[in-house]
Amino acid sequence: MDIHIENLKKTYGNQAAVDGVSFEVRAGEILGFLGPNGAGKSTTMKMITGYIGIGGGDIRIGNRSVREHSAELKKHIGYLPEHNPLYEDMPVMDYLRFCAELQGVPKQETTSRVRQMIRQCSLDAEKHKKIAELSKGYRQRVGLAQAMIHDPEVLILDEPTTGLDPNQIIEIRKLIRELGKAKTVILSTHILPEVEATCDRILIINKGRIVADGTAETLRRQARGQQVLQVRIEDAEEQDLRADLSLLPGITSYTPVDPALGRWHIEASPGSGIQRSLFRLCVDRHWVLTELIPVETRLEDIFRDLTLN
Amino acid sequence: MSSVWVIARRELASFFDSLIAYILLVLFLGFSGFFTWLYGSDIFLVGQASLQEFFSVAFWTLFFFIPAITMRLLAEERKTGTIELLLTKAITDTQVVAGKFLAALLLIAIALLFTLPYPLTLAALGHPDYGQIFCGYAGLLLMSAAYISIGLYASSLTANQIVAFLVALFISLFFHLIFGVLSNQFSGGTGQFVDYLSLSSHFESMARGVIDTTDLVYFLSIVLAGLLLAQLQLFKRNLD
Numbered sequence: 001m002d003i004h005i006e007n008l009k010k011t012y013g014n015q016a017a018v019d020g021v022s023f024e025v026r027a028g029e030i031l032g033f034l035g036p037n038g039a040g041k042s043t044t045m046k047m048i049t050g051y052i053g054i055g056g057g058d059i060r061i062g063n064r065s066v067r068e069h070s071a072e073l074k075k076h077i078g079y080l081p082e083h084n085p086l087y088e089d090m091p092v093m094d095y096l097r098f099c100a101e102l103q104g105v106p107k108q109e110t111t112s113r114v115r116q117m118i119r120q121c122s123l124d125a126e127k128h129k130k131i132a133e134l135s136k137g138y139r140q141r142v143g144l145a146q147a148m149i150h151d152p153e154v155l156i157l158d159e160p161t162t163g164l165d166p167n168q169i170i171e172i173r174k175l176i177r178e179l180g181k182a183k184t185v186i187l188s189t190h191i192l193p194e195v196e197a198t199c200d201r202i203l204i205i206n207k208g209r210i211v212a213d214g215t216a217e218t219l220r221r222q223a224r225g226q227q228v229l230q231v232r233i234e235d236a237e238e239q240d241l242r243a244d245l246s247l248l249p250g251i252t253s254y255t256p257v258d259p260a261l262g263r264w265h266i267e268a269s270p271g272s273g274i275q276r277s278l279f280r281l282c283v284d285r286h287w288v289l290t291e292l293i294p295v296e297t298r299l300e301d302i303f304r305d306l307t308l309n
Numbered sequence: 310m311s312s313v314w315v316i317a318r319r320e321l322a323s324f325f326d327s328l329i330a331y332i333l334l335v336l337f338l339g340f341s342g343f344f345t346w347l348y349g350s351d352i353f354l355v356g357q358a359s360l361q362e363f364f365s366v367a368f369w370t371l372f373f374f375i376p377a378i379t380m381r382l383l384a385e386e387r388k389t390g391t392i393e394l395l396l397t398k399a400i401t402d403t404q405v406v407a408g409k410f411l412a413a414l415l416l417i418a419i420a421l422l423f424t425l426p427y428p429l430t431l432a433a434l435g436h437p438d439y440g441q442i443f444c445g446y447a448g449l450l451l452m453s454a455a456y457i458s459i460g461l462y463a464s465s466l467t468a469n470q471i472v473a474f475l476v477a478l479f480i481s482l483f484f485h486l487i488f489g490v491l492s493n494q495f496s497g498g499t500g501q502f503v504d505y506l507s508l509s510s511h512f513e514s515m516a517r518g519v520i521d522t523t524d525l526v527y528f529l530s531i532v533l534a535g536l537l538l539a540q541l542q543l544f545k546r547n548l549d
Contacts, residue, residue: 049397053547074399081397085390089326090319101315102398146394 001062001076001153001184002026003048009056010043017043018055019208025201027153030180032199033188036307040208041188042082045156048186049079061154075104078147082158084140088132092123092142095131096149103150117145121175137168144172148179155180157187161194173198192299206307219302226252226267227274232291233262233282244285248277263291312400316408317415320382324416329381333374337420341366345427358435363427364445364516368509371417371453372485376477378416379460380470382409383539387468402543406536410454410461417453421446441518448515451528452508456481458535465542484508484531 003025010018018040025031035041046052048059050070059066061073087095096114105113118127121141126134131142147155160176161169176198189195195202196216204212212219233241238259245254250272257263268274275292282289324330345351345363352362386392395405431437463477485508492504504510511524
């Protein structure tokens with residue numbers, strides 16, 4: 001089921017939480033929803049899942065509007081709310097069965113679905129414990145299991161990995177990737193490596209508006225105005241190097257990072273072939289080029305650029 | 310309907326898991342048993358095979374106990390955030406409210422079921438009026454339904470269970486006592502109207518063994534109003 005969102009709006013009081021957001025997610029795609037706290041991620045997700053009403057615009061899931069068919073669409077949506085609320089007094093098995101029954105899973109399939117989710121989320125050792133007794137990692141798995149108990153076509157996960165340790169994060173990511181193959185997944189996070197590791201596409205939202213939309217690669221290409229290199233040139237005098245660097249075609253800035261070791265930070269306009277001319281220069285002068293590292297624009301920087309103005 | 314039952318079953322299980330159910334049963338049976346059989350104007354003192362005394366004790370104990378049962382129904386879900394989980398499942402707000410109402414009513418029904426030995430004992434002691442006893446029980450159930458729906462509405466207002474308890478008690482007090490007292494202050498149409506609002510006058514006529522359609526309409530209107538208001542409170546999240 002594809003999700004089409006058109007000019008979505010929501011205001012709380014006189015503050016616009018979501019202000020004209022439009023995007024699409026196709027079946028089989030995992031979309032990473034990124035943004036600072038209070039950017040409108042959760043509000044958008046709550047509107048998609050039908051928890052709160054749509055302020056303006058429209059959300060269409062599989063060509064049906066959430067406005068009119070919310071009740072029916074809920075059967076096809078799996079939702080893990082922010083902070084992963086759970087009925088703590090219930091044992092894991094009972095809880096999953098309860099969720100399956102509410103989601104309209106046919107009676108004869110309930111047991112097999114519960115068993116399957118327990119296996120998939122590796123909850124076997126904990127299945128008879130009360131949810132209150134579980135560690136954070138296991139609670140998160142119970143949250144994922146309840147979201148997927150009815151094998152929904154759409155999965156909405158609001159910060160699925162907050163509060164987990166690195167091993168658990170990798171496991172949950174793997175789980176999401178595995179289960180997300182045939183589903184339409186939207187997951188929100190503010191952990192940047194997470195989107196790169198899990199998502200096919202990234203959407204950055206700030207103050208209720210979309211500020212970037214694309215794969216990690218396209219975002220990088222858009223953001224990269226300059227080619228950045230970190231080099232180490234040995235056996236060169238600083239004055240000589242400085243003079244020669246200034247003559248290289250396309251170079252825009254050169255600053256010594258650690259002059260004693262010959263480390264420099266160099267920026268040049270893209271497509272100027274700066275690596276080649278640097279190498280030639282060193283050969284001509286009999287200097288030794290021991291390091292030449294292209295510095296990638298980090299997702300963190302793109303994120304900061306887009307959300308901090 | 311099946312979703313309503315799924316919710317009611319979970320709610321009922323959580324009453325029994327959290328000891329609320331047991332505490333309520335012990336206190337309710339303790340109070341009513343003590344005053345019906347042992348103390349005050351008990352059955353042996355009055356010397357009549359009638360459950361009047363039990364009905365008037367239950368009338369007051371249920372009034373206090375019901376807000377304690379209903380206070381957590383929605384307030385706790387709001388506090389822990391599970392309300393978001395519940396309302397994004399493939400069920401309607403109406404089913405949620407109805408399920409919770411049913412769970413509380415079933416708990417009260419179970420408590421009343423445990424008092425069944427009272428009429429059985431009476432039958433052994435003398436010749437009680439079974440019609441009157443049946444009407445009394447029906448009155449207690451209807452009164453409970455009314456207070457449960459008031460409690461459910463109070464619980465939908467807040468995330469704080471104590472606030473929900475006090476609000477429920479406050480609203481219920483009007484029906485339980487205040488309207489009855491006020492009706493004496495007014496004469497004519499106003500007096501009659503305020504008297505009609507008083508729950509105790511409706512209950513008393515039922516406990517005497519008279520079931521009137523006006524009584525039924527009265528109790529069911531309170532139930533319906535409470536449930537609708539609670540549902541309206543849930544619906545509020547859809548507004549800007």
